[in-house]
Amino acid sequence: MRASDIDRIKALPLFADAAAETFRVATAGAHVQRFPPGTMLLLEGDPVDFLYVLLDGQVELHGTWNDHETVLTILRPVSTFILAAVVLDAAALMSARTLERCEILMIPGDAIRTAMRLDPRFAMSVSRDLAGCYRGLVRNIKNIKLRNSTERLANYLLAQRAIDSSGSTVILHHEKRILASLLGMTPENLSRSFATLQKHGVSVQGSVVTLANTAALEQLAKPDPLIDNNAPRGGDIVAEADAEIWLSELSRTKPR
Amino acid sequence: MRASDIDRIKALPLFADAAAETFRVATAGAHVQRFPPGTMLLLEGDPVDFLYVLLDGQVELHGTWNDHETVLTILRPVSTFILAAVVLDAAALMSARTLERCEILMIPGDAIRTAMRLDPRFAMSVSRDLAGCYRGLVRNIKNIKLRNSTERLANYLLAQRAIDSSGSTVILHHEKRILASLLGMTPENLSRSFATLQKHGVSVQGSVVTLANTAALEQLAKPDPLIDNNAPRGGDIVAEADAEIWLSELSRTKPR
DNA sequence: CCATCGGCTTGATTTGCATCAAATCGTCCG
DNA sequence: CGGACGATTTGATGCAAATCAAGCCGATGG
Numbered sequence A, B: 001m002r003a004s005d006i007d008r009i010k011a012l013p014l015f016a017d018a019a020a021e022t023f024r025v026a027t028a029g030a031h032v033q034r035f036p037p038g039t040m041l042l043l044e045g046d047p048v049d050f051l052y053v054l055l056d057g058q059v060e061l062h063g064t065w066n067d068h069e070t071v072l073t074i075l076r077p078v079s080t081f082i083l084a085a086v087v088l089d090a091a092a093l094m095s096a097r098t099l100e101r102c103e104i105l106m107i108p109g110d111a112i113r114t115a116m117r118l119d120p121r122f123a124m125s126v127s128r129d130l131a132g133c134y135r136g137l138v139r140n141i142k143n144i145k146l147r148n149s150t151e152r153l154a155n156y157l158l159a160q161r162a163i164d165s166s167g168s169t170v171i172l173h174h175e176k177r178i179l180a181s182l183l184g185m186t187p188e189n190l191s192r193s194f195a196t197l198q199k200h201g202v203s204v205q206g207s208v209v210t211l212a213n214t215a216a217l218e219q220l221a222k223p224d225p226l227i228d229n230n231a232p233r234g235g236d237i238v239a240e241a242d243a244e245i246w247l248s249e250l251s252r253t254k255p256r
Numbered sequence C: 001c002c003a004t005c006g007g008c009t010t011g012a013t014t015t016g017c018a019t020c021a022a023a024t025c026g027t028c029c030g
Numbered sequence D: 001c002g003g004a005c006g007a008t009t010t011g012a013t014g015c016a017a018a019t020c021a022a023g024c025c026g027a028t029g030g
Helices: A003-011 A020-028 A083-088 A109-118 A120-146 A149-164 A176-182 A187-198 A214-221 A240-253 B003-011 B020-028 B083-088 B109-118 B120-146 B149-164 B176-182 B187-198 B214-221 B240-253
Strands: A031-035 A040-042 A050-056 A059-065 A068-075 A079-081 A095-098 A102-108 A169-171 A202-205 A208-211 B031-035 B040-042 B050-056 B059-065 B068-075 B079-081 B095-098 B102-108 B169-171 B202-205 B208-211
Touching (some): A003 A020, A003 A102, A020 A109, A020 A120, A050 A083, A050 A109, A059 A079, A059 B120, A068 A176, A068 B120, A083 A109, A083 B120, A083 B240, A102 A109, A109 A120, A109 B120, A120 B059, A120 B068, A120 B083, A120 B109, A120 B120, A149 A169, A149 A208, A176 A187, B003 B020, B003 B102, B020 B109, B020 B120, B050 B083, B050 B109, B068 B176, B083 B109, B083 B120, B102 B109, B109 B120, B120 B149, B120 B240, B149 B169, B149 B187, B149 B214, B187 B202
Antiparallel strands (some): A031 A102, A050 A079, A050 A102, A059 A068, A202 A208, B031 B102, B040 B095, B050 B079, B050 B102, B059 B068, B059 B095, B169 B208
8 A cells, every 4th residue: 555545544534533553453454446437346235344435436325126226325535435334244235336437445344343442532433434424314314205306306406506615506426317316216307307496596507507596496495404414525524424513513613 | 320220221232341430431420211102302403412222112213394204213122312413412313202101211422422432342332333223224215215115014014023023913013103104104005005915914903913924925025134124133132233233143153 | 420329308108105085993081 | 971082094186206108419439
């Protein structure tokens, strides 16, 4: 592993707080690997031997049943994945597939579990990461069970706008059929939902979406901080856990 | 707090592995409280000051949006809840309501976080608990996104049968309208789904369901260990995390 | 440049589920 | 016991989303 890779790992929220020795243990058997687009990194049901850390590219996690497939989440750097399976030394519940060329750090699961037993600060970081991911899924379930597909799309767009802090234009970072599956609908209905949102100031040109009237869009979307996490990512906030405490941190830093 | 309560906490999987000092810190500010049925223990959005441990009774966790409510999970003893919010010191994403008279242990969140920093074994237990809950939600999302409502009911019945290891009869432990919400459907459609399952050997008498033909039911349900966790609870298996490693433990203990 | 292919859109149809409405059932209480 | 209430069931209807079927469009390659 290269020295630059070591530095990148050190900067991960998971390791930011860890003792030097912990870090040595964890990285001893680790390696960075590159994968072409469309590579299956992991199949659901497989035993999980490594913790994966996406350093560059995009990875999709999906689930399968009875010849149907659904996208559960799309990861962008820097994200860890299948941490829960590593902690429990259990089989994966989700399959992982690269969507683009990816650079991925793989840390042996044994090393992670050993490090947790040795270093409470590291174990705390793992817990925080897991707690953040857990809350992400709670939000996801509420989104699916309480909203219809157009409402989910509208909130997705508003969340993306807030996350990228990108004015009134949102870039879709993945194919629409993948976005559709992530939002729990068919590609056909995603098209139709976009059409519906035209009346609320949304226009689509390929992967560029412009939100001309966010007030109208919000009226339909009714975004809710207990479902939609609109913490702007990048900078301080890189892990799910950081995003989870963003709102309360915000109110503590700037009271009123 | 009574001495008998202390013993019950010691037996929790969360504390089974903890150092004596950890245990002292955690229980110092803890207390057991009793609540009547229908009590709101926690409202989504509230700051979470305690880790809750359900010792007796039933608790429902639900989410709300736009005047709609959905049941996210139903807890039976012994279960911890809102651990993720405690770890992150964040606001609750779910509301908690007692369904029956309940006995609940409340441990100050500060104490939990302090204990985690002091005792890596305890922090490991917290991580395992969180990882187990996380995987429960992954299963839940796959269930919702990949199956229709009758399939979900069929799998629910099969899972209950396996969990209670109760021959061919399953007891519904909660009102049907709550079960309906848990399974993501209306009470009306739950009725109709039960009617559909009659053709597969399912008959309902109040809260007693008999499965006369599990083979036929399984043919419709297509249960999958990567969605349905059929680990029999009670005895060794009390936490979600235990249930998660049940299958792999099983194959290690009894190879072939 | 044209042909091809995959992804996306649009339209027609079907299906699944929610909603609305009313009847039934069981339980609790005056 | 009679009545009331809530939970459940059953039936009728409407809507949302999936499916089926073409067309369109942009990228790619001969």
